[in-house]
Amino acid sequence: MAEQKGRTEIAELGEFGLIDELTKNFKSACKSTIVGIGDDAAVIEASKDTAIVLSSDTMLEGIDFDLTYFPPKHLGYKAVTKGISDIAAMNAKAEQITLSLGISSKISVEVLRDFYAGVEFACREAEVDLVGGDTTASMTGFVINITAVGRAKKDRIVRRSGAKPNDLICLTGNLGAAFMGLRLLEREKRVLAGTDQQPRFEGYEYLLERYLKPRARYDIVESLGEEKLVPTSMIDLTDGLASDVLQICKASHCGARIYLERIPFAKQTSALAEEMHIDPVVAALNGGEDYELLFTVPLAERERIVNIGCIDIIGHITAENTGAYLVTPDGGEIRLKAQGFKESEER
Ligand code: ADP
Ligand code: MG
Numbered sequence: 001m002a003e004q005k006g007r008t009e010i011a012e013l014g015e016f017g018l019i020d021e022l023t024k025n026f027k028s029a030c031k032s033t034i035v036g037i038g039d040d041a042a043v044i045e046a047s048k049d050t051a052i053v054l055s056s057d058t059m060l061e062g063i064d065f066d067l068t069y070f071p072p073k074h075l076g077y078k079a080v081t082k083g084i085s086d087i088a089a090m091n092a093k094a095e096q097i098t099l100s101l102g103i104s105s106k107i108s109v110e111v112l113r114d115f116y117a118g119v120e121f122a123c124r125e126a127e128v129d130l131v132g133g134d135t136t137a138s139m140t141g142f143v144i145n146i147t148a149v150g151r152a153k154k155d156r157i158v159r160r161s162g163a164k165p166n167d168l169i170c171l172t173g174n175l176g177a178a179f180m181g182l183r184l185l186e187r188e189k190r191v192l193a194g195t196d197q198q199p200r201f202e203g204y205e206y207l208l209e210r211y212l213k214p215r216a217r218y219d220i221v222e223s224l225g226e227e228k229l230v231p232t233s234m235i236d237l238t239d240g241l242a243s244d245v246l247q248i249c250k251a252s253h254c255g256a257r258i259y260l261e262r263i264p265f266a267k268q269t270s271a272l273a274e275e276m277h278i279d280p281v282v283a284a285l286n287g288g289e290d291y292e293l294l295f296t297v298p299l300a301e302r303e304r305i306v307n308i309g310c311i312d313i314i315g316h317i318t319a320e321n322t323g324a325y326l327v328t329p330d331g332g333e334i335r336l337k338a339q340g341f342k343e344s345e346e347r
Helices: 010-023 072-088 109-126 177-192 205-212 218-226 241-252 267-275 280-286 299-308
Strands: 033-035 042-045 050-060 093-103 129-137 143-153 168-172 233-236 254-259 293-297 311-319 324-327 333-335
Touching: 050 072, 072 093, 072 109, 072 143, 072 205, 072 218, 072 233, 093 109, 093 218, 109 129, 168 299, 177 205, 177 267, 177 280, 205 267, 218 299, 233 241, 241 254, 241 280, 241 293, 241 324, 267 280, 293 299, 299 311
Parallel strands: 093 129, 254 324
Antiparallel strands: 033 042, 042 050, 050 143, 093 143, 168 293, 168 311, 233 293, 254 311, 324 333
16 A cells, blocks of 8 residues: 555544545535435435435444344344434335345355345335345455435425424434343353353343344334424434434534433333443433434424324424533533444444
8 A cells, every 4th residue: 555644543533524524525416416415314306296315324243233142134124224214314204225235154045044034024014125235245244235215205304404493302212222232232242151051131122122123213204294294303313312413403503402301211221221330321322223213393393292102302402502411400411422433332
């Protein structure tokens, strides 16, 4: 390799800084590009009223998953979830996926069959078609890339950028469960290394399911449609509440207040967090992989949000110059900070 003059480490920029740096000179050349880089998915004009929504995600063995405890069938299901969750985050319905694999010699046909059984199950459940992909050899472990395509009426598409001061911040489901599921799997792997004992997961099955086989919240897209409600902004929660709220704030040029006591946790999340001396709030803020939806609606829509059910209002949007903070029950404010670039799950 030619000798380089200056050298900037990727860690100095972080994941989002790196993407900004690499893509800053790209200008849109096609009129059909409605939303480009910077949202959960790109939006492309399809007809006068409708748009295509397009997203791509990659999962790497050793970084995003560990095959020693990840059942291949669940991994296939999760890959589909990763793709279609970004489509749901634009308030669109996923319709097609393509799946490209880099396969190492360690992986057998049986493992791949199981993986595809999971893909098929997820596709059937979400009414999505697998329409293509690519298959290559990999020297560095199993590589999965999923591209998802969806469709929506243009006036129903929701970006990260439309939140306004006083909007309510709404959250589906609960947080931190996938993070605690991963911690449990890592603990059992460590404890049982070199023994022939079976791992002990009793009482924590929900956490394992949330990490290994998360379901995308396309049901919420349907519910919002039935309520004729279009959020002002939306994102799917994959990087942790703190990072994802900050993405909405950055795109919408606003601040936010999240109320700590309103962050919802499942019982198993709190129980395992206590057992492992982890603050569940930290799991929610920094854990990620929840695949829940975070969205904002005008204050006047509170009742319709309550009507949908299973949605918590966890805070509100503020003016940009007030910053983004977590508010503690005693009124203290802690600045929301995004976690650094995720180098590996095995931190
Ligand atoms: P998400 O977590 O919702 O999948 P990401 O954080 O991965 O989104 O990406 C943020 C935005 O940056 C998206 O619009 C994505 O398409 C874009 N992006 C990510 N990596 C690249 C890349 N290498 N080149 C161009 N765009 C990228
Ligand atoms: Mg996303």
